[in-house]
Amino acid sequence: MRIGYEAKRAFLNTTGLGNYSRGVIGMMASNYPENEYYLYTPKIKANKQFEFLSQITQVQTKTPKSDYFTALWRSRGVVFDLKHDGIELYHGLSHELPIGISDSGIKSVVTIHDLIFMRFPQYFGLVSRKIYAAKIKYACKHADRIIAVSEKTKADLVQLLKVHPEMIEVLYQGCDDSFRVKQSAAKVAEVRSKYKLPPNYILNVGTIEPRKNLLLLTKALLYLPKDTQLVVVGKKGKYFELVNKYVVEHRLTEQVLFLDSVAFADLPAIYQQAQLFVYPSRYEGFGIPILEALVSGVPAIGAKGSCLEEAGGPDSLYCDPDDETDLTEKIRLVLDNEDLRRKMISKGLEYSHRFEEPKLAAQMMNLYNKILHA
Numbered sequence: 001m002r003i004g005y006e007a008k009r010a011f012l013n014t015t016g017l018g019n020y021s022r023g024v025i026g027m028m029a030s031n032y033p034e035n036e037y038y039l040y041t042p043k044i045k046a047n048k049q050f051e052f053l054s055q056i057t058q059v060q061t062k063t064p065k066s067d068y069f070t071a072l073w074r075s076r077g078v079v080f081d082l083k084h085d086g087i088e089l090y091h092g093l094s095h096e097l098p099i100g101i102s103d104s105g106i107k108s109v110v111t112i113h114d115l116i117f118m119r120f121p122q123y124f125g126l127v128s129r130k131i132y133a134a135k136i137k138y139a140c141k142h143a144d145r146i147i148a149v150s151e152k153t154k155a156d157l158v159q160l161l162k163v164h165p166e167m168i169e170v171l172y173q174g175c176d177d178s179f180r181v182k183q184s185a186a187k188v189a190e191v192r193s194k195y196k197l198p199p200n201y202i203l204n205v206g207t208i209e210p211r212k213n214l215l216l217l218t219k220a221l222l223y224l225p226k227d228t229q230l231v232v233v234g235k236k237g238k239y240f241e242l243v244n245k246y247v248v249e250h251r252l253t254e255q256v257l258f259l260d261s262v263a264f265a266d267l268p269a270i271y272q273q274a275q276l277f278v279y280p281s282r283y284e285g286f287g288i289p290i291l292e293a294l295v296s297g298v299p300a301i302g303a304k305g306s307c308l309e310e311a312g313g314p315d316s317l318y319c320d321p322d323d324e325t326d327l328t329e330k331i332r333l334v335l336d337n338e339d340l341r342r343k344m345i346s347k348g349l350e351y352s353h354r355f356e357e358p359k360l361a362a363q364m365m366n367l368y369n370k371i372l373h374a
Contacts, residue, residue, distance in 0.1 A: 001035045001036070001088055001089065001368070001372070002035070002036045002038065002085065002086050002087050002088050002089075003028070003035055003036070003037050003038070003087070003088070003089050003090075003091065003368065004037075004038045004039075004040060004082050004085070004087035004089070004090040004091070004106075005021070005024070005025055005037065005038070005039050005040065005090075005091050005093055006040060006074075006090070006091070006092045006093050006094065006096065006097075006098075007021060007025070007039035007040055007041040007053075007061070007093070008041050008042055008074065008094075009021045009093065009094050010022050010025060010039065010041065010050070010053065010093070011039075011041045011043070011044050011045055011047075011050055011053070011061075012041070012043070012045050014047070014049060014264070015207070016113075016288065017093075017094045017113065019175075019176065019288065020093065020094070020111070020113070020149075020173055021093040021094065022049075022050065022052075022053065023173060023174060023175075023176070024091070024093060024111075024173075024364065025037060025039065025053065025056075025059070026052065026053075026056070027174070027357045027360060027361040027364075028361055028364060028365070029056045029058050029059055030056075030357075030361075031357070031358060031361035031362070031365075032361065032365055033057075033058050035058065036058055036060070037056070037058050037059045037060070038059075038060050038061075038062055038082075038085055038087060039053065039059060039060070039061045039062065040062050040063075040074075040078050040081065040082075041061065041062070041063060042063065042064060042070035042071070042073065042074050043063060043067075043070065044061065044063065049264055062081060062085070064077070064078075074098070075096075075098055075099060076098055076099045076100060077098075078098050079098050079099075079100045079101055079104050079106075082098075082101075082104065082106055083104055083105075083106065087106055088106065088107065088372060089106070089107045089108070089109070089368055089371060089372055090106050090107070090108045090109075091108070091109050091110070091111070091368075092108065092109070092110040092111065092139055092143070093111055094111065094113065095110065095111070095112055095113065095132070095135055095136050095139060096110065096135040096136070096138070096139050097110050097138065097139040097142055097143055099138070101142060102142040107144050107371050107372055107374075108142070108143050108144055109143055109144060109145045109146070109147060109367065109368070109371055110139040110140070110143040110146055110147065111146075111147040111148075111149065112136060112139075112140070112146060112147065112148055112149075112153060112157060113149050113153065113285035113286070114149075114153055114156070114283070114284065114285030115136070115153070115156040115157065115160055115161070116211065116283050116284075116285070117129050117132045117133070118133070118156070118160050119156065119160075119283055120211060120282070120283060123209070123210060123211055136161070137161065140157065140161060140163050140167075143167075144371050144374065145167060145168075145169055145367065145370075145371050146163065146167050146168045146169070147168075147169055147170075147171050147367070148168050148169070148170050148171075149170075149171070149172065149173050149285050149286045150170065150172070150285060150286045150307035150310050150311075151170055151307070151310060152285075152306055152307035152310065153170075153285050153286075153307065154168045154170050169367055171360070171363050171364060171367065172286065172310070172354070172355055172360065173286055173288065173355070173360070174291070174355040174356065174357055174360050175288050175291045175292045175295060175355070176264075176292075177357065178265070178267075178268050179267070179268045179271060179292045179295045179296050180295045180296075181268065182272070183268055183269040183272050187269050188269050188272070188273060190269075191266045191269035191270060191273075192269075192273065194266065195231075195257075195259055195262070195266070195270070196257070197231060197257070197270070197273060198229040198231070198257070200229060200275050201229040201230060201231045201257075201273075201274055201275060202217075202228065202229065202230045202231070202274065202275060202276045202277075202278055202331065203230075203231050203233070203270065203271065203274035203276070203277045203278070203293070203298070204217055204230065204231070204232045204233070204234070204277070204278055204279065205232075205233045205234060205267070205271075205277075205279075205289045205292070206233075206234045206279065206281065206289055207234050207235045207237060208232065208234045208235065208236050208237055208239055208240040208243060208258075208260075209237045209239045210239045211281060211282050211283055212234075212239075212279075212280075212281045212282075213280040213281055213282050213303065213321055214232065214239070214243050214280070215239075215242060215243050215246060216280045216303075216321060216322070216324055216327060217230065217278055217280055217327065218230070218243055218246050218247055218250075218252065218256065219246070219324035220324045220327040220328040220331060221252055221255060221256070222250055222252065222324075223324070223325075223328045224328060224331060224332065226255070228255060228335075229255055229256075229257070230255060230256045230257070231257045231259065231270070231274070232256065232257065232258050232259065233259045233260075233262050233267070233270060234259075234260065235260055236258070236260050240258075244258075267292075268296060271292060271293060271296035271298055272296045272297060272298070274293075274296075274298050275298075275334075275335060275341075276298065276299055276300075276301065276331065276334050276335060276341075277289070277290070277293035277298045277299070277300045277301070278300075278301045278327070278331065279293075279300065279301070279302050279303070279308065280301075280302070280303040280319060280321055280327060281302070281303055281306070281308065281321075282303060282305065282306070282321045283305065283306040284306050284307055284308060284311075285307065286307055286310070286311055287302065287306075287307060287308045287310075287311035287312070288311070290302050290308055290311040290312045290316065291311050291312075291352060291355055293348075294312065294313070294316070294348035294349065294351065294352040295349070295352045295355075297345050297348075297349060298345070298348075299316070299317075299334050299341050299344035299345055299348065300312050300316045300317075300344075300348065301316065301317045301318070301319060301327070301330050301331065301334065302316060302317075302318050302319075303318060303319055303320070303321040304318045304319065304320060304321065305321060312348070312351075313347070313348065313351035313352075314347075314351070315343065315344055315347035315348060315351065316344065316348060317330045317333070317334065317344075
């Protein structure tokens with residue numbers, strides 16, 4: 001089978017959508033090496049995190065012949081290359097498909113990660129919302145099948161865009177296998193020293209933006225013992241100023257460590273040294289950081305209201321995203337009860353097995369075959 005992927009974010013994005021794209025390409029190529037995989041990207045940016053893509057023998061990377069009008073190539077012109085390359089199935093990995101794909105004779109599937117721009121429009125500019133809406137509506141209308149990364153995203157597609165539920169397949173995503181590998185004592189010591197990590201800490205990972213709701217966690221910190229430490233790993237947006245103002249005004253600066261330039265290779269060691277992972281995000285498409293915590297052997301607390309219960313499973317804890325008292329009580333519950341903490345770790349690891357790569361790859365290949373033979 002010749003499979004084509006929209007791979008812009010696989011080569012240009014180091015976080016969520018990029019990780020998903022690389023994860024899908026990597027797991028399909030490694031689990032089904034008999035197929036040929038073509039990656040279509042407007043350009044390639046050098047990054048050690050992406051090097052493995054060019055080292056997979058079954059993978060070919062395709063870029064436009066000209067450096068001009070690359071956006072037009074990606075949104076429309078790429079269809080000619082897909083036909084020339086004999087692509088049988090094209091997978092839009094992040095919300096969009098090229099114009100004309102449904103008239104090309106090439107089967108297609110698109111992954112929709114979330115409709116946050118519709119649920120929380122205040123977090124997006126008007127132009128961005130219009131562009132997102134146009135691309136997603138077009139993709140959903142013209143795709144042979146739609147992948148939702150969670151039941152919550154599927155429900156949003158049905159409710160907000162009136163997509164027929166039978167068109168949607170829920171296929172969960174996994175996280176990088178490096179989080180499952182127990183880090184060596186030497187690596188742990190190196191990372192602890194490099195980032196000046198405290199001996200014990202609560203961990204939060206994610207871009208510091210309003211939707212991620214980090215302020216709730218800092219408010220909870222005020223009611224926890226004074227020796228409670230919080231490590232925050234994430235890019236600082238404008239929302240950081242609000243969070244940091246609260247930290248300074250409430251004399252929490254000695255308890256909070258912000259890290260915004262963490263190497264991906266160091267993340268597993270940072271996770272595995274944490275006492276507890278807290279992710280009070282108001283809304284997610286899936287919530288990969290929760291899964292990263294579970295496979296790292298760290299108990300997790302998420303927020304109610306979106307899909308984090310799907311990522312964290314029945315034995316993680318969940319709080320009201322607007323109630324710091326609720327979050328404080330749940331943090332105390334985990335930190336003060338070692339038996340509960342151990343149970344959450346054990347049950348979390350058990351739950352995480354459903355997101356292992358071979359299982360996810362088999363589900364994806366079953367869908368590909370279903371589309372091709374429909």
